[in-house]
Amino acid sequence: MPNGSPPRPIKIGLAGLGNVGAGVFKNIQKNAALIQQRTGADLQIVQVAVRDLGKPRDVEVPAEMLTTDWRDLVNNPELQIIVELIGGTGQAFELVSAALKARKIVVTGNKALLAEHGKELFALAEQCGMPIYFESAVAGGIPIIQALQEGLVGNHIQSIHGIINGTCNYILTRMSQAGLTYEAALQEAQEKGFAEADPYLDVSGWDAAHKAIILASLSYGFWIPQADVYVEGIDKVSATDIEFARRLGYTIKLLSVIRADAQGRVEVRTQPSMVPNSHVLASVSGSFNAVVVQGDIVGETLFYGRGAGQDPTSSSVISDLCDAAAILIYGFRHTGFVPHGLYGKSKPIDETVSHYYLRLLVKDEPGVLAQVATVLGQRNIGISSVMQPEDLASETGTIPLFLMIHDASLGQMRAAVEAISGLGCVTEAPSWMRVETLG
Ligand code: HSE
Numbered sequence: 001m002p003n004g005s006p007p008r009p010i011k012i013g014l015a016g017l018g019n020v021g022a023g024v025f026k027n028i029q030k031n032a033a034l035i036q037q038r039t040g041a042d043l044q045i046v047q048v049a050v051r052d053l054g055k056p057r058d059v060e061v062p063a064e065m066l067t068t069d070w071r072d073l074v075n076n077p078e079l080q081i082i083v084e085l086i087g088g089t090g091q092a093f094e095l096v097s098a099a100l101k102a103r104k105i106v107v108t109g110n111k112a113l114l115a116e117h118g119k120e121l122f123a124l125a126e127q128c129g130m131p132i133y134f135e136s137a138v139a140g141g142i143p144i145i146q147a148l149q150e151g152l153v154g155n156h157i158q159s160i161h162g163i164i165n166g167t168c169n170y171i172l173t174r175m176s177q178a179g180l181t182y183e184a185a186l187q188e189a190q191e192k193g194f195a196e197a198d199p200y201l202d203v204s205g206w207d208a209a210h211k212a213i214i215l216a217s218l219s220y221g222f223w224i225p226q227a228d229v230y231v232e233g234i235d236k237v238s239a240t241d242i243e244f245a246r247r248l249g250y251t252i253k254l255l256s257v258i259r260a261d262a263q264g265r266v267e268v269r270t271q272p273s274m275v276p277n278s279h280v281l282a283s284v285s286g287s288f289n290a291v292v293v294q295g296d297i298v299g300e301t302l303f304y305g306r307g308a309g310q311d312p313t314s315s316s317v318i319s320d321l322c323d324a325a326a327i328l329i330y331g332f333r334h335t336g337f338v339p340h341g342l343y344g345k346s347k348p349i350d351e352t353v354s355h356y357y358l359r360l361l362v363k364d365e366p367g368v369l370a371q372v373a374t375v376l377g378q379r380n381i382g383i384s385s386v387m388q389p390e391d392l393a394s395e396t397g398t399i400p401l402f403l404m405i406h407d408a409s410l411g412q413m414r415a416a417v418e419a420i421s422g423l424g425c426v427t428e429a430p431s432w433m434r435v436e437t438l439g
Pocket residue numbers: 137139140164165166167168194195196202207307308309
């Protein structure tokens with residue numbers, strides 16, 4: 001616990017138990033011990049507003065916690081935080097406004113709501129002295145909002161280039177890599193829970209445009225009017241365009257571009273764009289998002305991660321809940337090192353496991369590979385491939401032998417390399433290094 005005292009219960013009302021809401025409910029429980037140790041808060045969802053009580057759900061919520069009227073959350077004096085995940089801009093606007101007026105902290109993932117009503121809602125939040133947190137509104141699990149608000153706070157933002165709609169990126173990736181039709185790829189994205197309830201918002205480009213408005217507004221300090229934003233969707237991108245782009249060395253992405261010109265005028269647009277394959281954004285595939293932010297002091301920074309889906313998006317909501325809890329408990333956002341007892345041991349380096357590359361210089365004679373393989377086999381080390389390029393044989397009768405090794409511990413490898421060095425057929429000290437699978 002940050003201050004050594006028992007975790008403080010924080011009572012939360014959750015409006016919306018769809019894909020993301022269910023993820024928040026589930027993951028708060030899954031990582032409760034960690035969250036308590038790190039934040040000193042026991043996050044408790046005590047009331048949940050849903051549209052339809054009978055709908056089958058991913059998570060089991062006790063019936064007594066459910067209500068069909070979000071006003072019950074606002075009117076519940078026990079609740080300190082209200083999480084708005086109902087989507088849309090009608091009831092969500094009423095709910096967020098009412099929650100602020102009832103002096104409750106608001107956490108929302110609703111990008112359409114903020115893009116349309118951000119100006120009024122933040123003015124109301126200021127007036128009520130209650131914060132609104134919205135990390136999950138942009139780029140799913142990527143903490144891009146905190147990055148702009150905190151990590152890059154000292155920079156003039158010169159530009160932002162982002163792939164910020166997971167559904168469109170998934171569709172374009174599946175069309176280009178698996179040859180799927182647009183319709184089939186969209187259906188897959190819907191089945192995986194990436195798409196909005198109304199996928200028109202995704203494929204029309206508007207979901208990304210809403211997120212671009214939020215990023216631009218945070219970066220430039222005024223709410224960008226929706227009417228000033230240029231938006232084009234991916235529905236007209238054909239398999240033929242994708243193929244010709246590929247031949248020309250480009251990948252088609254739904255790209256959001258935000259930048260200020262020398263006169264301080266801000267450009268915000270979202271449209272299908274050809275991105276050169278040499279640029280890191282071209283390799284952002286599937287439901288992944290990436291945001292490249294150029295700041296005048298920091299230079300170029302890259303944020304990458306899953307931009308849609310239940311778990312990544314709920315990770316951002318939980319981050320907001322922890323920030324809100326810190327305000328309630330300590331009066332300020334808790335930062336810095338927090339000791340806790342859930343881990344606490346270093347792994348001995350000899351027990352760490354990875355793949356390995358091993359290069360030997362050996363005598364060019366029969367039986368050499370068998371000797372090397374025996375040493376490795378005796379230590380239970382598997383070989384995944386072997387290469388002995390004849391063109392590298394030397395006139396003195398030696399030849400390099402390259403081996404790729406399956407998972408082995410450093411201890412096993414050290415012992416094996418020492419034994420291999422001692423073989424009469426090995427004529428110089430072996431060269432070896434880890435091959436990282438980056439998983
Ligand atoms: N439908 C959105 C997307 C979900 O595909 O990116 C995350 O905002």
